Amino acid sequence: MGSIEIFAATSNWIITLLSLGILGVTLFAVSQGKLVVKKALLYIYAGLLLEFVTVGINYKINLVYARGEAIDTLVFFELALLLIAMLFFAMASLQILVNNLPELPIVGALGGIGAVAIVYFVYIYPNSYMIANMQQIFALTGFLCLSIAFVSQLHRRHNAGYLGGAVACSCVTLILFLRLLGIGYDSEILNSWYISPLFYNVMAVVFAAINADYLARSLDTSRSEIVKYNRRIEDIIKSSPFPIIISRLSDDKIILANNNAVKLFGIDITELDRYHLKDFFADADSRTQLNERLEMEKEVQDFEILVKSYNGESPFWLLTSATTIDYNYDVVLYAAFQDITSRKNREVLLKNQAIRDPLTSLYNRRYFEEEVNKRIAAARRNNGIYCVMMTDVDLFKKVNDTYGHKTGDKVLIELASACERALRDRDIVARYGGEEFVIFLADVDIDSAKAVAERLRETIAALRIPSDDGRIVNFTISIGISSSQISDNIDTLIKTADEALYKAKQNGRNRVELFLPADLQGFNPDNASPHKDESANRHPIFEKEGAEEISLLDGLPEKHIEGTAAEIKRPDDSGEAD
Numbered sequence: 389m390g391s392i393e394i395f396a397a398t399s400n401w402i403i404t405l406l407s408l409g410i411l412g413v414t415l416f417a418v419s420q421g422k423l424v425v426k427k428a429l430l431y432i433y434a435g436l437l438l439e440f441v442t443v444g445i446n447y448k449i450n451l452v453y454a455r456g457e458a459i460d461t462l463v464f465f466e467l468a469l470l471l472i473a474m475l476f477f478a479m480a481s482l483q484i485l486v487n488n489l490p491e492l493p494i495v496g497a498l499g500g501i502g503a504v505a506i507v508y509f510v511y512i513y514p515n516s517y518m519i520a521n522m523q524q525i526f527a528l529t530g531f532l533c534l535s536i537a538f539v540s541q542l543h544r545r546h547n548a549g550y551l552g553g554a555v556a557c558s559c560v561t562l563i564l565f566l567r568l569l570g571i572g573y574d575s576e577i578l579n580s581w582y583i584s585p586l587f588y589n590v591m592a593v594v595f596a597a598i599n600a601d602y603l604a605r606s607l608d609t610s611r612s613e614i615v616k617y618n619r620r621i622e623d624i625i626k627s628s629p630f631p632i633i634i635s636r637l638s639d640d641k642i643i644l645a646n647n648n649a650v651k652l653f654g655i656d657i658t659e660l661d662r663y664h665l666k667d668f669f670a671d672a673d674s675r676t677q678l679n680e681r682l683e684m685e686k687e688v689q690d691f692e693i694l695v696k697s698y699n700g701e702s703p704f705w706l707l708t709s710a711t712t713i714d715y716n717y718d719v720v721l722y723a724a725f726q727d728i729t730s731r732k733n734r735e736v737l738l739k740n741q742a743i744r745d746p747l748t749s750l751y752n753r754r755y756f757e758e759e760v761n762k763r764i765a766a767a768r769r770n771n772g773i774y775c776v777m778m779t780d781v782d783l784f785k786k787v788n789d790t791y792g793h794k795t796g797d798k799v800l801i802e803l804a805s806a807c808e809r810a811l812r813d814r815d816i817v818a819r820y821g822g823e824e825f826v827i828f829l830a831d832v833d834i835d836s837a838k839a840v841a842e843r844l845r846e847t848i849a850a851l852r853i854p855s856d857d858g859r860i861v862n863f864t865i866s867i868g869i870s871s872s873q874i875s876d877n878i879d880t881l882i883k884t885a886d887e888a889l890y891k892a893k894q895n896g897r898n899r900v901e902l903f904l905p906a907d908l909q910g911f912n913p914d915n916a917s918p919h920k921d922e923s924a925n926r927h928p929i930f931e932k933e934g935a936e937e938i939s940l941l942d943g944l945p946e947k948h949i950e951g952t953a954a955e956i957k958r959p960d961d962s963g964e965a966d
Contacts, residue, residue: 389527389560390443392450393581400581407585407592408440414592418599425602428483428537429595435476435530436588442469443584446523463519464510470526471502477530481537502526521568528564531557546605549598556590618716631725635665636718643720652725654697663698665721670694670703678710682721687711692728705732745819747797748804753826756818760828760878763816767830768876774830775837775871776878778885779807779844781823782864782897791855798853799823799863806851810844826882834871834902841867841900849898864898873905880913887911 394400415433419426445466449459475495509518538554541547563578622644625632631649635642642655642663650657653668669675674693681688688710696703710723743755751759760776767774781787781799788796800823807817807825820826829837845865853861868888870881888903895901 389531389564389587390440390584391579391581392443392447393579394440394443394584395447396581404440404581404585404588407588408437411436411588411592411595414595418595421599421603422606423599423602425484425598428480429598431476431480431483432534432591435473435480436591438469438473438476439527439530440584442466442473445469460510460514464506467506467510467519467522467526468503470523471499471506474502474526474530474533475499478533481533484537485540524564524568528561528568531561531564535561544601544605545608546601549594549596549601552590552594552597556587556594560587614717621713621715628724633665633723633725634715635721635723637712637721638718640664640666643716649725652697652727653695654699654701665723667698668695670696678708682710682712692732704729748801748819750804750808750825751816751818753818753820756816756820756826756828757878759816763828763830764872764876764878767872772831773833773872774828775832775834775869776881776885777827777829777837777841778820778868778882778889779803779825779827779865780889780893782866782893784823784863787861787863791857791859791861795853795855795861798855799861802851802853803848803865806847807844810840810847820882826885834869834873834904837869837871838900838902841869845898845900866892866897867900868892868903869900870903874903874908875913883913884908884911 390404394404411433415426415429418429423429445462449462449466452462453459475498478498479495505518505522509515509522535554535557538550538557541550542554544550560583563583566578621634625634625644625646628646629648631652632646633642633649633653634644642660642665645653645655645657645660649655655663666672666675671694678688678691678693681691688708691708691710693706693708694703695706705728707726707728708723710721712719713722714720715722740749743751745752764774766772781803784796784799787799800819803823803825804817804819807827811817811827811829814830816828818826829840832840845867848865849862851862853863855861866889868885868891870884870888874884875881884903884907887907888901892899892901
């Protein structure tokens, strides 16, 4: 391909070398990736370098021949390098045609034939005509192989690089063929020195285009794999018995939901892109906690969330497992759900049964003491104040005896409801036992607590409760109050409040009494016990006042007592039994 005119001027061979350098840099750049045919491109570059060297040797041969010196050795080296260049082109063609095809047998056969021909016509039977033909045939064969290889790849979807290579190598092949036939021997175009640098620059563009085509095909393959992957995901989601939603992490928009999720959340599948996953969270804190766990763990299992449907129905509980995946060229949240509303309802019911009184639905004594202990500890750290109130229904036994136990239960229920309505959300009211109720007032001094107690007492006194037989029942309560001035121990506070309650009973009932710091003189909380109304609803066996001993034989005739005693007499001293 090259012309000896390249070395006729310094500028010519400098330009040619620069063009070879550009081609080398391009080859280095494209070989850094995973290009399949980079080995073939390396062979092409190696062949072109050798072909350029042979042009220099041919130029030297002409100079030596003009001086009348022997040129056999130079001719041998020129033909040998041309043969090697042809073999490099052949190996490149094989790599392009069939990647990883074994090259040694084919290259070995061609190389062996060429080497024999060179030795024969240079040293054994010198023939200048055959030598000139071999100079043309070796180069022509190499470029013909490249042309065929490039043309064979034109069926590919992205083939701009192979098309450019096919055109460039075909043009060089045509020029070499014309030279072999002796056509245009004196043509300046066919023998111009700039054919070589022009071809090198064109091949640099071809190398870059081949790499770009490879990247485009790789992208197509990746897209195809992504499409298949997305279809598999969609098939899994659609066939899943659990509700599943996929939402984009960037904007939280829902991009895929199966039929179970559509039914669960009330989603219109035809307008899926207008929904955001956060819209279905009834508790914003749950959404925040889920996001924080995903950032830390990348995957969350069995996370309980309270959600709502899009039409605003009552919230319900779901158990969700979520992870982040790649879907449709985006990072998304893959979330599967399980409805656990019935389970949560059972848990709430069991919890309420454990901490609430079954009749009034107020907190029970155990929960009150545990929770108030926590509140007192927090108040102690912050120098807070608080009060405890004990309330008791006045003459509750009389209500039960007069109107019946069902009406008595109504009285307790109405009392509980009135207490809850009169107090703040942060206050705690509990049924302490029987008709006794205990109340914890947070951030309230004893004077304010007395005002609250008076309002509550007046509210209770104004209640009118219908009995089962249509009569109207009204009742009153007595209230005792203790405060943080007395103690920070819940047992002591309850006992001192009960002491104040007992004082209210003693002073006429339907009143509020305070336990003040001065009342601590002579009061021993370890010996104090809850005081009950003297007419409380007690079992009849305890109605007999002042009895030191209660006997099941009370009221029987004396004679019958003696007979009974005789029947149960112990055996005699002899130890014999009947």
